[in-house]
Amino acid sequence: xxxxxxLTVLVVVCGLAGGGCSTLAKKTPTPADDLSPxxxxxxxxxxxxxxxxxxxxxxxxxxxxxxxxxxATVVKVTGxxxxxxxxxxxTISWMPASLDIQPLSRHVEPGTNLPLHFTIEEMMRxxxxxxxxxxxxxxPGFYHRFQVQKGFMGSGRVGYQCIDSVGExxxxxxxxxxxxxxxxxxxxxxxxxxxxxxFGEAASRHVVHELHIRPVVICPENDHGWLLPLLGLDKYxxxxxxxxxxxxxxxxxxxxxxxxxxxx
Numbered sequence: 666x667x668x669x670x671x672l673t674v675l676v677v678v679c680g681l682a683g684g685g686c687s688t689l690a691k692k693t694p695t696p697a698d699d700l701s702p703x704x705x706x707x708x709x710x711x712x713x714x715x716x717x718x719x720x721x722x723x724x725x726x727x728x729x730x731x732x733x734x735x736x737a738t739v740v741k742v743t744g745x746x747x748x749x750x751x752x753x754x755x756t757i758s759w760m761p762a763s764l765d766i767q768p769l770s771r772h773v774e775p776g777t778n779l780p781l782h783f784t785i786e787e788m789m790r791x792x793x794x795x796x797x798x799x800x801x802x803x804x805p806g807f808y809h810r811f812q813v814q815k816g817f818m819g820s821g822r823v824g825y826q827c828i829d830s831v832g833e834x835x836x837x838x839x840x841x842x843x844x845x846x847x848x849x850x851x852x853x854x855x856x857x858x859x860x861x862x863x864f865g866e867a868a869s870r871h872v873v874h875e876l877h878i879r880p881v882v883i884c885p886e887n888d889h890g891w892l893l894p895l896l897g898l899d900k901y902x903x904x905x906x907x908x909x910x911x912x913x914x915x916x917x918x919x920x921x922x923x924x925x926x927x928x929x
Contacts, residue, residue, distance in 0.1 A: 690830045690856055691838030693823045697814040697850035703929045705806025706920050715742045716808040717800040717892060718876070722869030723788040730768040730827070732791050733865030734760070735844050735872065738781050739811045740800065740892060752895045757815050758784040759846030761825040771832030773840030776825030778818050785901055796866050796904040798873040800892045802883040804915060814850040830856055844868045851875075853927055870906070877912045880919035885912045 692698070710716070717740045725732035736758035744750045760766070762775040764787065779787065788795050817823070826834040827842050834840035841849060844864070845856055863871045876882055885908075893899055913919050 690835035692845070692849050692856060693817070693838055693841050695814055695817045695823075695849050697810050697817060698852050700810055700813065700852065701929065702852060702927065703924050705810060706804070706924060708804065708806040708809065710805045713743055713746045714805070715745050716740065716803050716805055717742065717889060718803050718807065718811070719797055719799040719801075720869050720873050720876075721784070721795060721797050722866035723793040723795045724865030725791065725793050728865055730864055731766045732793050733868075734758070734784070734788055734793070735847070735865070735868045736779075736781075736784055737811075737847050737872070738896075739803070739808050740896065741808060742892070742895075750895065752892070754781060754896060755812055755815050756781040756784070757811070757818060757847050759818060759825060759841065759843045760784075766827055768827045770827060773824035773826045773833045773837070776818075776823065776840070778815065778846075782897065785898075785903070789901070794866075794904060795901065796869065796906050797898070798869065798906045798908060800889040801876065801881075801885065802887065802889060803881055804883065807881060810850055814847070818846055844872070847872065848875075866906075870908075873908050874910055877908055877910060880913050880915045880923050882912070883915045885914055 719738045719740070721734075721736045721738070723732075723734045736756060738754050738756040740755075741753045742750045743753070756779070758779040758781070759776055760779055762777040764777075767774075785795055822839075823846075824834075824840040825842070826832060826840040829835060829841045829845055848856070848858070851858070858875070877885060890905070913923070
C-alpha cells in the first residue's frame with residue numbers, strides 16, 4: 666500500500682472515530698460562541714456597507730491530508746452606493762506555526778493564522794488545487810462573529826492539532842484544526858456537526874452547506890464575482906465552485922423561524 670494512501674485511510678478512520686466522540690471533545694473557549702444569535706441577527710448595517718463570505722479549500726492530487734486545507738474570508742465593502750467600493754478582508758486560515766502539518770499527531774503545537782494571499786501562495790507552492798465557494802452576501806452579525814473568532818485565534822490561547830477530536834486538543838480544548846478554527850464559532854452545534862472524515866475541498870463544501878441550510882446567505886442566487894478582482898484573487902488559478910444543495914435564504918421570516926427553532 667503506498668504510504669500516502671495508507672496515511673489518508675488512517676486519517677479518515679481517526680476522523681470518523683473522532684466524530685463519534687466529538688460530543689466528549691472540548692471545543693476551544695471562543696467568545697464568538699457566546700454571542701447572542703438574536704442580537705447578531707438584528708444588528709443593523711451602516712449605510713453603504715455590505716458584507717460577504719468566501720470559503721476556500723485546497724488539496725493535492727492525489728488527495729493527502731498533509732496537503733489539504735480549509736480557510737474562510739469575510740469582506741466588508743464600503744462605498745457601495747458611490748460606484749467606488751473599498752474592501753476590507755478578514756481571514757481565518759489556521760495552520761501549525763511550522764507550516765508542516767502532522768496528520769497523526771495527538772499533541773497541540775503552536776498555531777498561526779495566515780493572511781489570505783500568503784495562504785493561497787503557500788498551498789500552490791505544494792501543488793495543491795485551490796477552490797473557492799462564493800462570495801456570498803451575509804449580514805453584519807455574521808461579519809462581527811467572524812471578527813471575534815479571528816481575534817480569539819490570534820490571542821495565543823489556542824494551538825493547532827490536525828485531528829482535534831482526539832488527543833490533547835480533545836481533552837483540554839486548547840487546540841483545533843483548520844476546519845474547527847472556523848466552525849467553533851457556531852453557537853448551535855458541537856464539533857460532531859463538522860466531522861473530520863471531511864477534509865480538503867470536502868470540508869470546505871460542508872461548511873458552505875451549513876451556511877446555506879440556515880438563513881445566513883442573502884439572495885443566494887446572486888453572483889458576486891465582481892468582488893474577486895477587488896481582492897486581488899483574479900491573478901491566481903483558483904477554481905470557482907457552485908453550491909447546488911438546499912438553501913434557506915436570509916429573509917426576516919426565515920431568520921425569525923430559525924431563531925425560534927433554536928430557542929432564542
